[in-house]
Amino acid sequence: MRRPESLDRAVRSLFALTDTHAVERLVIVDNDPQATAEATARALALETPFPVTYVHQPQTGIANARNTGLAHASDARFIAFLDDDEIASANWLQALLDVQKRYDADVVFGPIEGKAPDARTSIRPVVEAFFSRNGPDVDTLLARSYGCGNSLMKRHTALNGDTPFQVSANQTGGEDDILFARLEKQGARFAWAAQAWVQEQAPSHRANLAYLLQRAFARGQGPSQTAASHGEIAALIRWMAIGGGQLVVFGLGGIGTGMGLTQTGAGLLIRSAEGLGKLLWFSGLEPKLYGASELKRRS
Template sequence: MADVAIIVPTLRRPDSLERALRSLFAQTGVGDRVSEIVVVDNDPSGSAKAGVEALRRLAPWPLVYVHAPRPGVATARNVGLAATTAPLIAFLDDDEAASPGWLAALLKAQESTGADAMFGPITGRAPEASDWLKPYLERFFGREGPERTGLIETPFGCGNSLLVRATALPGPAPFDAGADQAGGEDDALFAALRARGGRFGWAAEAMVEEFAPAHRATLAYALARAFAYGQGPSQTAAAARDWPAVLRWMVIGAGQTVVWGAGAAALTLIGSSKRAELYDRTARGVGKLFWMKGFEPHFYGARELARLDRATAA
């Protein structure tokens, strides 16, 4: 029975999108379980449509194109969900490429664990990064977890995931559109799932590669993202009005800022290539302190569209 849909949100990455889709067309071991692959074009001009149409004849399952003209990562995910009724939803980002056994591994792991949300490992690729930064950036864009498949305590992001719709994706628009520009829509979703008693799982063999484009393969971009990741725990606690937890995270952040900041300064003085890791930890600590509105960096939606427009004009 076709019971799983794969959703791929995209915004003006034609070459990357084609790589992602071709990796999905090459999936093995899933038989007729895929109901459709849904490509959500988040570009107001609908720029991905022609590319999707050109690939349709290669798809082993229905390839569905939907347009989400309002730029925003949460909106794109919600529009993708509205285009399918499948009870299982797999997400693959447009800068990722799935291994041939990716979806089969996610499905098998979900069946064995009964988890509401499954996640798999990601190998980061930053081919255009500076030599000293490349090891850090490839770890940053990657994802590591347990060696074996099983239940886990801490969820990851939506890229490379399989979600049980009935329990993990409640309502017609489960992703908060308020996160369209800054991201973090998956953090809020999974925090709510945890509060409802949901379970998270790890599929050790569900391998994906993530390719960082040149504008993201920089220290400045990675540290801005690290700051935003650091904001996550404090923001989640604030959204639940758990002010003691907010204070606890801020105290933790202050400690991290002082300790890792001192370490980063020392490694910078001696020119160590390992300093990027401590910059990252320091940024996450600072994020826990400055979690309030007005401090969120924007990576998606209108900001990304404006960057793409500038790049095209140049």
């Protein structure tokens, strides 16, 4: 979505993989109606050590983009996801594949190091921590899921069907949470590849407290919405009770420690926003951060 410089950086990180032969095909999905990534993608295709498929999906939305990419990799055994704001480490793909083989996992997740050079200095560690993903120090099976960015999935078990990512989440995100919640109920096997590092570069419009509070609110809505969609009333009540506690405790703490002007205050406000999301999980209250909303912001 209008980030050709990020796309170039992400793809070039794949040139330095320890085993580029592990990449059977790279699918690049351009989700800008004006196809602004095409020139960059075509130029990269001339340099890559593996075949590149460029696809234009003019209907904006993060689920649309992911589903479109999958439609052009229907014959693959495994799909690895690298977002265009991420930079793969040299051992990234091999680490994911090794862990998948060891545990016969349906989905493998890797760690993310967040970077936010444009964030305000006083809260930069909080911003970078928000965009980071930490997990076990060793490869292992998981009892939970993470996000789709920096993951490897079995194509025909984890990603079956024409639209495994729910298009109702096109503007709000969370399409991966919905998928993984369904896979968990089906008994899918999740694993963690401790050495499959990527670095995520937070752009300036996301490297601020206002954006983090919106994302935290949406993140908080996730477990409550999942429980409600499955008709799990007891779980919904529990998540809402947890959210109420987070809102009160962390909200008061955030107000008392600088209202987001300090690292401690910003961190507490983010936690309180997650709590508020657990309480206000109702449809229609989701922040719209992707797709048409992102296009409007960039226009």
